[in-house]
Amino acid sequence: METPLQTETSQPKPITSVRPFWYKLKQNQMTWVGLGILGVIVLCSLIAPILTPYNPTQVDISSKFLAPSLHHWFGTDEVGRDILTRILYGARISLGVGITVIIMASVIGILIGTISGYFGGVIDVTIMRIMDMVMAFPTLILAMALAAALGPSLQNAMLAIAIVKIPVYVRLARGESLVLREKLFVKSAQSFGINPWRIIGKHIVPNSVSPVIIQATLDVGDAILMIATLGFLGLGAQPPTPEWGAMISIGWKYLLDYWWYPTFPGLLLFLSAGSLNLIGDGIRDILDPKAGR
């Protein structure tokens, strides 16, 4: 009963087929620059224990505030820890957290959004008004307030950012499911008496994924910046965790005397967010023919 229905109804493909995707990707040089930079950062953070002999949290007071040299490429901090080592280990936190947060926000957003759009009526109105309330706050300020209310820690900062990011995905998924529920393949599934949850899971969600993927790739860079900002404000990862924002938060007090301390974590933050934005921009150009050009 299920199988023939599915083969018949899988016409609207979520993503244009693979070959033109690769063709367009090959043409888009900026995306490759982004992929290259990000690849190097990810690789270095993964093989950090091989690349550097130092421990990211090991204190060595005798070598504090050493300027960049052959031994310490990016110098050392106020308790003698190697900054490059801390940055490399910190990349795992920043990138990992950024991706996790966006996956959380987008999965929850898709679920709420498709339910809202598919059922309509009171459910839709209630959900969308709640989303309007959340969207009435500037994102960073709401994330700050949430993180402060939950208590300063990396987990709570992640939760706060995921929550403020949800409404965008709800709106996108709702928009898609409003269109999809009028499509013939959904109507016919309904006429077969299939459980609405099954229709949402099998037909609505898979077909509304494409715009969500575009938004998600564009959002990862932003999430990384937000995590670092919360860390910088003392609302995210706490010392001695080698999180980039938390490192800059301590390092900027020493800026004029030991410039390398806040500068290098910030540079890596910029390169990561920048490469992710280049990739996101490229994917949007490829998947969404109306944008960019």
Place this chain on the structure above:
Amino acid sequence: MKKIIINRLGLLIFVVFGVTLISFLLSHVIPGDPARMMVGQRANEETLQQVRQQLGLDQPLLIQYETYMKGIISGDLGTSIRTQKPVIDDLEAFFPATMELAIIAFIFALVIGIPLGVLAAVKKNSFWDHASRIFSIGGVSTPVFWSGLVIILIFYGYLNWFPANGRLDMNIHPPTHITGLYILDSLLSGDMVALKSSLHHILLPAIVLSYAQLAVITRQVRASMLEIMEQEYIRTAIANGIHGPFLFFRYALRNALIPTITVVGISFGSLLGGAVVTETIFGWPGMGKYVVDSIAYLDFPAMMGFTLLIAVGYVIINLIVDLTYYVLDPQIKG
């Protein structure tokens, strides 16, 4: 038009209500124990109970919300734990500094962002287009606190061209208080010394704060210009011999600005978010620095008062943006 305004005002009241509900939840429900947060970890049980009673935290939630709403309506946002003054007075004192910084940054973002977007669209795929793309991706990828530090390091640390702290030089008196915006006040009272000093101080933080929004505005103007340039009325204009800046600015930009206005509204909100960090880095005595200083003390009333104020302000800005939309484009009917 009247109907739209009434409609939007109704929505405004609803959203403001929602915003107060969220900030109530954030300040009274989510924190494990707000009373404990206020008195600190070392206070004994008796003081804790006292504070709980004082704050009405022993009351049912609905009654707590009622008291909270009554307070807000009468302009009472609680008392700051750090400064021991009413939060509303503190925010009022710091508000002009933030507004001044945000307005100047906003002007930068518009004055540079719009022409840059037009240039990128007109010279599509040229050097200028790619340069503007890199410039704007840089803008959305640079953490504000880091670009602030780098700029301080260069322009204050090495070159010593600009100051990196405060709104005025230490030895200069603030201009006569009229609006609280130093630039405007010193212009109005003819105080050229204060004017020069305040311009000198605002330049770096305003540049840092504007960069991200500038990037967003540039991208949006480029995208909508590209779309408009393909429309028939532009082709007709070209066929009639209209070309160059007159075509781009007088014919195309007017329509391209309509989608940009939504982005501009949102970007003013983000500007206020960015101000929190920028003010901290540049020691700018505004609401943002006030709230960051409050974080260290877990000064909840101060943080929530700020959040509420910004959210309400943001809602009003978005309302103004929406209304401008209807005025600019007669085709849109609510």
